Amino acid sequence: MKKRLLTLLLIATSLGINSQTIFGKWHSKNDKTGKIDSVIEIYEKEGKAFAKIIEVKDPKRQNAVCNLCEGKNKGKKILGLNILTGLEKDYEEWSGGTILDPRNGKVYKCYIELINPNKLKVRGYIGISLFGVTAYWQKAS
Numbered sequence: 001m002k003k004r005l006l007t008l009l010l011i012a013t014s015l016g017i018n019s020q021t022i023f024g025k026w027h028s029k030n031d032k033t034g035k036i037d038s039v040i041e042i043y044e045k046e047g048k049a050f051a052k053i054i055e056v057k058d059p060k061r062q063n064a065v066c067n068l069c070e071g072k073n074k075g076k077k078i079l080g081l082n083i084l085t086g087l088e089k090d091y092e093e094w095s096g097g098t099i100l101d102p103r104n105g106k107v108y109k110c111y112i113e114l115i116n117p118n119k120l121k122v123r124g125y126i127g128i129s130l131f132g133v134t135a136y137w138q139k140a141s
Contacts, residue, residue, distance in 0.1 A: 020117050022049060022094060025140035037061075039140050042084065042112075049094045049112070051084035053102070068105025078102045087112060099124045108132065 023042050030037040039055035056062055056079050064078045073081065086097035087110070095111035101124065108124035115121050118139040125132025 020114060022112060022114050022120060025054065026120055026137035027140050028135070028137055031135070036138075038078075040083065040137065047088070048097070049084065049087040049089075050082060052080060052082045053078055054080070066100075066102045066105060069100065069102065070105060073100065073105075084110070084112075 023044055026040045026042065027036045028038045028040050029035060035057075037057050038053050039057075040051050041054045042049055042051040044050075056064070062079060065075050066073050066078055066081060067075065069076065081100070081102060083100040083102065084097065085099075087094035088096045090096070090111075093111050093113040097110060098107050099110035099122065100107050108126060109129075110122065110124045111129065112123070113121045115136070120137040120139075122135045122137055123129055123132050124135075
């Protein structure tokens with residue numbers, strides 16, 4: 001009986017820990033309208049976090065390109081665009097990478113932090129994190 005109870009407790013704990021991850025699909029809202037405008041998928045590659053836009057909600061923007069982007073992203077379709085690169089886990093947050101805002105084409109330093117299993121804090125900034133903007137992404141179902 002004790003073995004079963006201990007096994008159930010270990011399974012429940014591991015499920016709780018595994019459900020609290022930054023990896024997966026997240027809804028990004030338009031700051032001006034407050035409406036969900038895209039779905040972002042955060043994935044892990046070689047121990048670092050990356051993300052790309054996997055869905056654009058506005059049917060009129062399905063073929064939109066990042067005209068304001070520079071370098072290799074200039075003129076690329078927003079759908080499928082990699083916007084988050086090279087974040088490494090640092091205690092409770094992921095930092096040390098960059099985020100691209102396809103609305104203005106700018107690249108910012110960034111960090112992300114899981115607030116709860118369904119809410120992700122995304123902070124983009126220039127220089128130090130004091131000079132930046134915070135967005136909150138909601139877990140997509």
